[in-house]
Amino acid sequence: MSKRRVVVTGGAGFIGSRVCALLVAEGYAVRVLDNLYRADPRVVAEQRQHPDMEFVEGDIRYRGTVDAALEGAEGVVHLAALCINKSVADPAESLDVNLRGSEHVFAAAVRARVRRLVFASSASVYGEPERLPMREDDVLRPQTPYCIAKRAGEDLLEFYRTRHGLASNALRFFNVYGPGQKTDAYYTSVIQVFLRRIVAGEAPVIDGDGSQSMDFVHVDDVARAAVMAYTSAASGLVLNVGTGIDTSIAELAKMLVAATGRALEPQFRPRKTLVTRRAADISRIRAALGWEPLVAVAPGIHALARTFLAELGALP
Numbered sequence: 001m002s003k004r005r006v007v008v009t010g011g012a013g014f015i016g017s018r019v020c021a022l023l024v025a026e027g028y029a030v031r032v033l034d035n036l037y038r039a040d041p042r043v044v045a046e047q048r049q050h051p052d053m054e055f056v057e058g059d060i061r062y063r064g065t066v067d068a069a070l071e072g073a074e075g076v077v078h079l080a081a082l083c084i085n086k087s088v089a090d091p092a093e094s095l096d097v098n099l100r101g102s103e104h105v106f107a108a109a110v111r112a113r114v115r116r117l118v119f120a121s122s123a124s125v126y127g128e129p130e131r132l133p134m135r136e137d138d139v140l141r142p143q144t145p146y147c148i149a150k151r152a153g154e155d156l157l158e159f160y161r162t163r164h165g166l167a168s169n170a171l172r173f174f175n176v177y178g179p180g181q182k183t184d185a186y187y188t189s190v191i192q193v194f195l196r197r198i199v200a201g202e203a204p205v206i207d208g209d210g211s212q213s214m215d216f217v218h219v220d221d222v223a224r225a226a227v228m229a230y231t232s233a234a235s236g237l238v239l240n241v242g243t244g245i246d247t248s249i250a251e252l253a254k255m256l257v258a259a260t261g262r263a264l265e266p267q268f269r270p271r272k273t274l275v276t277r278r279a280a281d282i283s284r285i286r287a288a289l290g291w292e293p294l295v296a297v298a299p300g301i302h303a304l305a306r307t308f309l310a311e312l313g314a315l316p
Contacts, residue, residue: 178219210250242280
């Protein structure tokens with residue numbers, strides 16, 4: 001590969017595979033570093049065969065693996081992480097991957113003298129917001145080991161930027177959705193969880209009264225934000241990636257039921273939710289990168305539902 005090489009950790013995943021494709025479209029060569037834990041085998045097969053992609057099976061918990069993967073790289077997009085649910089069940093493993101693994105990536109990036117690094121943080125660092133929309137300078141109240149590690153990761157990245165000159169940006173992804181998302185991370189894949197129940201003729205089950213909301217942002221828009229953060233000359237930024245629209249879970253369920261043409265009413269179960277509302281202030285990323293979400297929430301969710309039904313041969 002004679003092209004400029006970018007390493008994408010978690011590059012075979014839901015977001016990572018889109019980032020890799022966009023980087024290749026921008027003229028980069030991509031080296032994927034992924035441990036295959038959540039990777040789609042079809043995606044991995046395509047990446048292994050792609051002339052502008054190199055696939056490295058490895059885990060960011062091993063510093064030697066990361067050093068080797070970054071050798072000769074121009075830059076890094078760091079996406080690899082364990083999800084929120086996993087972090088609650090096993091805090092030690094979550095911190096090992098999400099914080100210590102991130103430190104390995106940052107340190108290896110300095111050692112390799114990369115031009116730039118983009119770090120995937122999360123809107124979960126905010127915890128319960130005091131106001132909407134949520135701004136990057138709001139008080140942070142992370143509530144799970146995953147969220148704590150993401151917040152610490154941002155601070156650690158700033159240390160490497162100021163101490164070692166690592167040009168970098170951090171992106172706080174809100175509730176990412178789109179085709180191919182796994183259903184084992186409930187708080188970020190509620191759409192797929194609801195769809196699977198609806199297709200099976202079962203009503204979507206909503207925790208609480210359904211008034212809690214999320215800022216659903218399409219995976220294609222998220223991948224585009226990551227690439228724009230990489231190609232930008234800006235550094236030291238922490239940026240929200242969302243739509244600014246808070247969609248309640250009750251509204252979401254109704255949209256999905258309507259899109260699938262099923263006659264179902266959501267069921268509600270008493271259960272405490274981690275966060276009651278979410279909506280991103282995206283004025284900073286708009287000003288810094290010129291990024292705007294291109295996929296509107298309602299049409300995007302409707303299209304995903306129809307795609308899901310088509311794949312199952314269950315279109316009404």
